[in-house]
Amino acid sequence: MTSTLSYRGHEAPSNSDEYSPKPEKPWSIIRPVDYLLREQRLLFIFIGIAIASMFFILQPGFFASNVDENARFVPDQHHRVVYETPLSRVAQYHSGSMVNSGAKVPLGLKRKSLRVVVTGGAGFVGSHLVDRLMARGDSVIVVDNFFTGRKENVLHHFGNPRFELIRHDVVEPLLLEVDQIYHLACPASPVHYKHNPVKTIKTNVVGTLNMLGLAKRVGARFLLTSTSEVYGDPLEHPQTEAYWGNVNPIGVRSCYDEGKRTAETLTMDYHRGANVEVRIARIFNTYGPRMCLDDGRVVSNFVAQALRKEPLTVYGDGKQTRSFQYVSDLVEGLMRLMEGEHVGPFNLGNPGEFTMLELAQVVKETIDPNAKIEFRPNTEDDPHKRKPDITKAKDLLGWQPKVSLRKGLPLMVEDFRRRVFGDEKDGSIKNKHTSLNDS
Numbered sequence: 001m002t003s004t005l006s007y008r009g010h011e012a013p014s015n016s017d018e019y020s021p022k023p024e025k026p027w028s029i030i031r032p033v034d035y036l037l038r039e040q041r042l043l044f045i046f047i048g049i050a051i052a053s054m055f056f057i058l059q060p061g062f063f064a065s066n067v068d069e070n071a072r073f074v075p076d077q078h079h080r081v082v083y084e085t086p087l088s089r090v091a092q093y094h095s096g097s098m099v100n101s102g103a104k105v106p107l108g109l110k111r112k113s114l115r116v117v118v119t120g121g122a123g124f125v126g127s128h129l130v131d132r133l134m135a136r137g138d139s140v141i142v143v144d145n146f147f148t149g150r151k152e153n154v155l156h157h158f159g160n161p162r163f164e165l166i167r168h169d170v171v172e173p174l175l176l177e178v179d180q181i182y183h184l185a186c187p188a189s190p191v192h193y194k195h196n197p198v199k200t201i202k203t204n205v206v207g208t209l210n211m212l213g214l215a216k217r218v219g220a221r222f223l224l225t226s227t228s229e230v231y232g233d234p235l236e237h238p239q240t241e242a243y244w245g246n247v248n249p250i251g252v253r254s255c256y257d258e259g260k261r262t263a264e265t266l267t268m269d270y271h272r273g274a275n276v277e278v279r280i281a282r283i284f285n286t287y288g289p290r291m292c293l294d295d296g297r298v299v300s301n302f303v304a305q306a307l308r309k310e311p312l313t314v315y316g317d318g319k320q321t322r323s324f325q326y327v328s329d330l331v332e333g334l335m336r337l338m339e340g341e342h343v344g345p346f347n348l349g350n351p352g353e354f355t356m357l358e359l360a361q362v363v364k365e366t367i368d369p370n371a372k373i374e375f376r377p378n379t380e381d382d383p384h385k386r387k388p389d390i391t392k393a394k395d396l397l398g399w400q401p402k403v404s405l406r407k408g409l410p411l412m413v414e415d416f417r418r419r420v421f422g423d424e425k426d427g428s429i430k431n432k433h434t435s436l437n438d439s
Ligand SMILES: NC(=O)c1ccc[n+]([C@@H]2O[C@H](COP(=O)([O-])OP(=O)(O)OC[C@H]3O[C@@H](n4cnc5c(N)ncnc54)[C@H](O)[C@@H]3O)[C@@H](O)[C@H]2O)c1
Pocket: 119, 120, 121, 122, 123, 124, 125, 126, 143, 144, 145, 146, 147, 148, 149, 150, 168, 169, 170, 171, 183, 184, 185, 186, 187, 188, 189, 203, 207, 225, 226, 227, 228, 282, 283, 284, 285, 286, 287, 292
């Protein structure tokens, strides 16, 4: 047995078993094709490619080479879970058209709507802004303490799942997950902001700080509605954004003027120091439906007085000038500013300039040609001239007002007529007193 094995290992090969390699066949395309076609191999390859493609298309963020630790899966407006990165949110901001950035929403779904906070959203300007944002498909949270705002201004959105209303004073901190913050909360008319000047300053300073802190914390873009009052009684006419103003720091209007100037400073410091994306609008006199009745602002005063057959009260000699912009023009400007690339500040106003007497004349022509004018002593620190230079907004935002005073005024008169004589009369007056007492 042993000898047999050892013999085999050293067996001399016979001539007949001599190794001869197979002759190489010439390469031919037919062989691999033939291989693929056999046993339905091709079909399985196609199914594999299709499955892999679906996976990549539906979950692109999953394969990002540099996985972002701030990325998250979030429910969209259809309650489906989508993958969202801070970058995809920024891309949305910058797209202007607010089209989705791709990585966020599975194929075939509509863009994810933005979550927007509007502080002061139950007020005059805020409620018109809310209407536009809701119409665009965004989810809107109104934060308001109803000092001068009214639930009636946003009543038509109640019941819409994209709309929320929070009674909250912005001087207290608030945490909300949002993409954009329009910060409007602040009484705007002299009657209201002088009513409790310390509260007005607190709203402008502490309220703005709180909202900037929120913007920083959640990475939201922040827009401040500042005012032409930052120019005070201007020594330059018309006013450009480069003008630093002529403001009395200790006057009765200072709570508002200096409050807004400080709010601008805070906004820029959060931008420079904490990289918060900010926008600043300097709003000039605006009018339109839903303004408070009798709030001391000249257009609402004249309209309400003319409707009630009372004399139109003109302060001083009536030669001081103002420019008046219709609210839809302002809202368009605010939204362009928020979606655009420029921080500002931007003047948003109508450069058409009217003296108080000219305005009274337009109101008379629109409502009651027989209305009388009554002169009263001028109020302290009332600016003599106010007219925006809007070159910057025209050039960088592509914005300019479209509605003239003679076109806009009748729209406001219609709303005021309904509120002065109609069902809302009691509600609006009650609301006004409640607001004043609440502050
Ligand atoms: N309308 C104008 O002509 C004009 C001009 C310049 C600037 N602005 C600015 O635009 C913004 C809106 O003005 P508006 O005309 O709609 O005034 P408005 O008084 O009608 O609206 C202000 C809103 O802010 C709310 N509010 C006030 N204090 C608050 C607080 N502490 N917390 C929460 N909510 C608060 C009010 O209840 C109201 O709903 C203001 O910031 C104002 O300074 C307006």
